[in-house]
């Protein structure tokens with residue numbers, strides 16, 4: 001089993017890879033713990049979780065972006081307060097990134113902070129979001145705009161959960177993890193690209209990618225947990241990606257939107273002479289496999305530029321874009337939303353959405 005610790009300004013926490021969720025729940029949970037669980041997981045893993053759910057209070061939530069909001073979180077808080085949850089009790093989240101964000105947000109504000117444990121069940125949550133302390137929820141149509149930093153006390157990763165993920169969710173997780181490998185180095189990117197086909201069918205290969213993804217992320221969050229400087233490069237693909245998610249009403253899963261976003265960032269980086277076309281092509285060949293079967297041709301350019309202009313990384317009227325100067329050389333660039341930039345986006349939507357490597 002591969003375990004490690006993450007250093008945090010708030011409190012250090014442990015990540016453990018496990019293979020028996022039932023046993024770990026039995027050993028780790030104590031009186032007063034309150035489980036927040038994705039309804040889908042509750043149903044899919046009935047046999048494994050029934051004993052625990054019979055012994056502990058729990059509340060099921062639907063993993064949908066509109067639920068990751070005040071409107072979604074407040075009834076849960078009401079329920080917790082009314083059902084005996086105290087400051088010395090703990091929240092136990094079992095689910096993907098949405099269950100995580102809702103639980104983390106509540107854990108951080110309820111009684112000025114309560115302890116929480118996390119059992120990530122989606123690939124995205126196992127290979128990315130489970131570490132890093134972020135707790136944001138959505139505010140109306142604006143994604144991840146309200147929240148802070150509040151890590152769990154412990155994270156238990158069981159890759160067996162991934163057996164029930166849909167193909168799209170698996171690819172979303174891989175797309176999300178890919179951005180860490182490109183930010184890290186050419187060697188990491190090449191390894192990811194080589195392992196990708198096997199990772200879709202072999203959980204051991206996938207677990208290796210998860211472990212490396214977390215290792216890369218850990219090395220950044222331990223020096224810039226609050227996302228002021230070094231960590232910001234992990235927004236690579238995300239300004240464009242968030243705009244795609246919200247303009248398609250979350251039809252496109254997060255990591256797939258980020259894959260489109262990385263290609264857009266690379267397209268702009270080629271226009272600016274930062275990378276040769278060949279680097280963009282190498283990444284494009286891979287991201288096309290990730291987003292295969294999805295389409296974003298219904299997005300209107302003016303809505304896209306408007307969504308981009310509301311990104312939280314922007315400074316004044318400048319867009320805070322994360323661009324590419326090569327593997328391991330992803331960086332933040334401030335650029336105006338001028339006619340030239342808008343014409344590049346227009347060109348992207350007009351000419352770049354057909355498969356180029358099919």
Ligand SMILES: NC(=O)c1ccc[n+]([C@@H]2O[C@H](COP(=O)([O-])OP(=O)(O)OC[C@H]3O[C@@H](n4cnc5c(N)ncnc54)[C@H](O)[C@@H]3O)[C@@H](O)[C@H]2O)c1
Nearest residue numbers: 040063096097098099121122124125129134161164165254
């Ligand atoms: N806090 C952070 O640092 C951070 C980082 C990245 C993403 N996020 C957020 O995470 C969310 C995306 O995460 P996600 O993709 O895990 O979303 P999610 O929680 O919605 O899970 C995706 C889908 O997979 C289902 N699912 C989860 N585990 C499953 C399993 N084992 N088997 C079958 N189905 C399963 C869920 O019910 C849901 O339908 C976004 O809201 C994003 O903003 C947060």
Ligand SMILES: [Zn+2]
Nearest residue numbers: 176238254258
């Ligand atoms: Zn992401």
